Amino acid sequence: MNTGPQNDWFEKDFYKTLGVPADATDAEIKKAYRKLARKYHPDQNPGDAKAEAKFKEVGQAHQVLSDKETREQYDQVRQMGRGARFSAGSGGQAGGGGFEDIFSGLFNTGGGPAGGRGGYRTTGGDVPPDFADLFGGGSPFGGSPYGGSPYGGGFSTGPTKGGDYKASTTLSFTEAVKGASVKLTMPGGKPLTVRTPVGVKDGQKVRLRGKGKSSPNGGEAGDLILTVNVKPHPVFTRDGDNLRMELPVSFDEAALGAEVAVPTLGGQPVRMKIPAGTPSGRVLRVRGRGVEGKSTTGDLLVTVEISVPKDLPQEAKDAVVAYREATASIDPRAGLMDAARKA
Secondary structure, three states: OOOHHHHHHHHOOHHHHHOOOOOOOHHHHHHHHHHHHHHHOOOOOOOOHHHHHHHHHHHHHHHHHOOHHHHHHHHHHHHHHHOOOOOOOHHHEEOOEEHHHHHHHHHOOOOOOOOOOOOOOOEOOOEOHHHHHHHOOOOOOOOOOOOOOOOOOOOOOOOOOOOOEEEEEEEOHHHHHHOOEEEEEOOOOOEEEEEOOOOOOOOOEEEEOOOOOOOOOOOOOOOEEEEEEEOOOOOOEEEOOEEEEEEEEOHHHHHHOEEEEEEEOOEEEEEEEEOOOOOOOOEEEEOOOOOEOOOOEOOEEEEEEEOOOOOOOHHHHHHHHHHHHHOOOOOOOOOHHHHHHHO
């Protein structure tokens, strides 16, 4: 015997699924459903199978409880389920009547030429025809492949959301960090100016509510999904809200210490101290010169790279030779071989 969605009515507590009491008002049910649907919607949880299953459960609960007549039938079925045990054995009998007998009385889905005792004709998704209209409540995310019947019936009684438009734009590195106005041409030739968020990242998708296709039956319009591509910068790279750059310094600046000018993104250079004895690869921080976030601004992380000139004038070569002779007793690789053997 195929109990299908009827069996769910005995086993599932739709009030508990939505987190509302059994005497909840229609407004309370609707509010709870919208909150949970947004939380578990597949668009918000890509690739999360548990969230997708939860989204379907929430949709099923709402579709049953949001309709007055359906809710009354569900409450009756639940009430009967508290006082009766149903056997899946031969004939499905429980006392004087079987599982199908109870549903035949409520929904007229009993025996007949459609398939013998307990048989019923099915629609798309194997939903009995008497049940099909119970699972058609619209989702606030109309137009989604997860809308409509959780059993695949595809019935919809409410207005659906319009479809989405997709577009892309390319920004310079500075425009992405600072934010920029982008002019788009919508289908039909209508112009649209969009302000990108401050600090938008390469490949990030920006959703513009209500800028998509119109609803076919009076619902809200769809969205415009804008994919942002960001050109690389010759000096700076992103690291979250921080900016990174490599700063060439001379040997004497690294060895003796110095104060040098450091460029910033779209602003005036800042002076930064190079401590004496700074090795190549050390990262120095300039606070507050990174990407401006919602609550804080990142830093500029400067990696010191000691620059070795390829061609030296004779005077400089003589000075380097003199330096080598003066530091002959200092071995920069002292202990390296011993450490390698221990490892």
